[in-house]
Amino acid sequence: MSSACVFVHGDIRRRLQKSGLVLVFVLAFVLACHCCPDKCVCSSQTVKCQNQGLHAVPNSIPAKTKILFFTGNNISNINRASFPTRLELLTDLYLSGNNIEHVEAMGFDNLPKLSRLDLSNNNFQTFDESALPPDNNLEFLNLSRSFNNHSFADVVLDFLHSANLLHLTTLDLSNNDLVILPDGIFSSLSNLTSLSLQNSSLISIQNVTLKLPLLRDLDLRNNSLRTLHSSTLGELSAKPDLRLRLSGNPWRCNCIIDEMLMWLKNATQVMDRQELTCAEPEPLRREPLLQVELSQLNCSSDMERVLETSYVFLGLVLALIGVIFLLVLYLNRKGIKRWMYNIRDACRDHMEGYHYRYEINSDPRLANLSINSDV
Ligand SMILES: *[C@@H]1O[C@H](CO)[C@@H](O)[C@H](O)[C@H]1NC(C)=O
Ligand SMILES: *[C@@H]1O[C@H](CO)[C@@H](O)[C@H](O)[C@H]1NC(C)=O
Ligand SMILES: *[C@@H]1O[C@H](CO)[C@@H](O)[C@H](O)[C@H]1NC(C)=O
Numbered sequence: 001m002s003s004a005c006v007f008v009h010g011d012i013r014r015r016l017q018k019s020g021l022v023l024v025f026v027l028a029f030v031l032a033c034h035c036c037p038d039k040c041v042c043s044s045q046t047v048k049c050q051n052q053g054l055h056a057v058p059n060s061i062p063a064k065t066k067i068l069f070f071t072g073n074n075i076s077n078i079n080r081a082s083f084p085t086r087l088e089l090l091t092d093l094y095l096s097g098n099n100i101e102h103v104e105a106m107g108f109d110n111l112p113k114l115s116r117l118d119l120s121n122n123n124f125q126t127f128d129e130s131a132l133p134p135d136n137n138l139e140f141l142n143l144s145r146s147f148n149n150h151s152f153a154d155v156v157l158d159f160l161h162s163a164n165l166l167h168l169t170t171l172d173l174s175n176n177d178l179v180i181l182p183d184g185i186f187s188s189l190s191n192l193t194s195l196s197l198q199n200s201s202l203i204s205i206q207n208v209t210l211k212l213p214l215l216r217d218l219d220l221r222n223n224s225l226r227t228l229h230s231s232t233l234g235e236l237s238a239k240p241d242l243r244l245r246l247s248g249n250p251w252r253c254n255c256i257i258d259e260m261l262m263w264l265k266n267a268t269q270v271m272d273r274q275e276l277t278c279a280e281p282e283p284l285r286r287e288p289l290l291q292v293e294l295s296q297l298n299c300s301s302d303m304e305r306v307l308e309t310s311y312v313f314l315g316l317v318l319a320l321i322g323v324i325f326l327l328v329l330y331l332n333r334k335g336i337k338r339w340m341y342n343i344r345d346a347c348r349d350h351m352e353g354y355h356y357r358y359e360i361n362s363d364p365r366l367a368n369l370s371i372n373s374d375v
């Protein structure tokens with residue numbers, strides 16, 4: 001207890017020395033003591049104990065505290081003993097930058113009203129799924145830069161899935177080396193409206209259940225996304241009110257991005273769509289995605305395949321026509337034969353006429369006659 005407190009106690013004790021009520025008064029005072037813990041600053045219902053290198057939360061946090069800043073200290077564990085007295089009114093707890101490595105079961109059990117929890121800039125290795133009571137009221141959770149490397153991601157992500165975070169509306173998972181998100185990790189966060197996955201090395205958001213009915217803000221800036229697959233585009237299109245941020249990703253502007261490109265030209269949900277640029281191939285580097293034409297994607301191999309199939313189709317059609325033609329000829333063979341004979345006969349008659357005239361013309365005697373008469 002602080003020295004101020006002790007001084008007041010002494011004062012009271014002196015005044016009530018002879019009274020039998022001394023003990024009662026002291027007890028009453030202790031229970032009502034609003035003293036500020038050592039190394040902390042208290043004002044109204046806010047207590048700030050920041051950057052003091054403290055290894056534990058002081059026991060004597062005033063019971064009426066609503067907001068506790070305990071940032072920049074050095075607690076490596078959160079367990080049942082971390083908050084030994086019940087803080088019935090505490091709603092906001094800031095534990096950023098404490099090197100916390102382990103969060104154990106029931107670590108936050110004495111904070112029944114907790115709704116805003118900042119655990120950013122820590123070093124989690126374990127995170128018990130029953131750290132928060134099952135009937136918790138947590139609405140805001142900041143886990144930005146909260147674990148060092150990818151090997152600890154699963155532990156923290158498991159917590160999101162298993163803890164009963166029904167009231168959670170805002171989740172910040174930015175600046176963590178996540179790489180890939182397990183299937184449906186957000187599926188139990190039915191009240192989530194804002195999700196930041198900024199700078200989290202994500203290479204894909206396929207299979208991430210974005211079916212969260214209330215999601216309004218999704219930040220995917222500065223990840224390693226190269227394209228969005230059609231299933232994802234479908235999920236996003238089904239959420240016209242979503243505000244999505246996608247800049248700072250290395251979009252690959254080749255054939256695989258064509259579907260996304262067409263979607264993007266019409267996607268008013270993408271707040272920063274003017275800032276999306278290609279990272280490769282070299283000729284399109286830094287080119288804004290909105291200005292890339294589908295023809296620039298050089299989908300030639302696809303084009304060739306399309307042409308190839310159309311040639312095959314054309315060949316088949318021609319072959320079919322040929323077969324039908326031959327069949328028609330075959331079925332009409334008698335008529336055709338008759339027709340051929342008729343033509344032949346007509347030709348013969350005609351030819352005979354010609355033949356006769358030819359013979360006259362080619363008779364040398366008659367020819368000589370005509371020549372001589374000329375002379
Ligand atoms: C935090 O505590 C650990 C031991 O628990 C100590 O090694 C380290 O120096 C402390 N860091 C700071 C900044 O006080
Ligand atoms: C989470 O914490 C980080 C660092 O402390 C801060 O920059 C960020 O704004 C916080 N996120 C939200 C949603 O407030
Ligand atoms: C992640 O942390 C563990 C334990 O600290 C360490 O053994 C491992 O090498 C780290 N991995 C990377 C990629 O840094």
Ligand SMILES: *[C@@H]1O[C@H](CO)[C@@H](O)[C@H](O)[C@H]1NC(C)=O
Binds near residue numbers: 166167190191
């Ligand atoms: C969402 O939160 C509100 C208030 O925090 C709560 O009444 C409601 O039950 C929650 N919805 C779900 C699906 O948990």
Ligand SMILES: *[C@@H]1O[C@H](CO)[C@@H](O)[C@H](O)[C@H]1NC(C)=O
Binds near residue numbers: 176199200
């Ligand atoms: C991005 O996240 C990594 C950890 O994955 C962190 O080291 C780096 O500082 C972050 N970058 C920014 C700009 O915050």
Ligand SMILES: *[C@@H]1O[C@H](CO)[C@@H](O)[C@H](O)[C@H]1NC(C)=O
Binds near residue numbers: 204206207
């Ligand atoms: C998505 O889920 C399907 C089936 O559930 C699986 O085949 C596919 O590999 C998953 N994709 C990714 C990127 O995890």
Ligand SMILES: *[C@@H]1O[C@H](CO)[C@@H](O)[C@H](O)[C@H]1NC(C)=O
Binds near residue numbers: 198199221222248
């Ligand atoms: C993204 O990364 C770039 C370079 O690493 C950095 O300048 C920028 O501030 C980052 N943006 C966000 C939103 O983190």
Ligand SMILES: *[C@@H]1O[C@H](CO)[C@@H](O)[C@H](O)[C@H]1NC(C)=O
Binds near residue numbers: 266
């Ligand atoms: C563009 O979006 C509007 C409304 O979101 C829709 O009606 C229209 O069909 C879309 N156009 C294309 C080419 O997808």
Ligand SMILES: *[C@@H]1O[C@H](CO)[C@@H](O)[C@H](O)[C@H]1NC(C)=O
Binds near residue numbers: 296
């Ligand atoms: C597409 O092909 C043309 C001609 O081969 C080439 O000049 C151009 O750089 C290619 N563009 C891309 C994006 O590969």
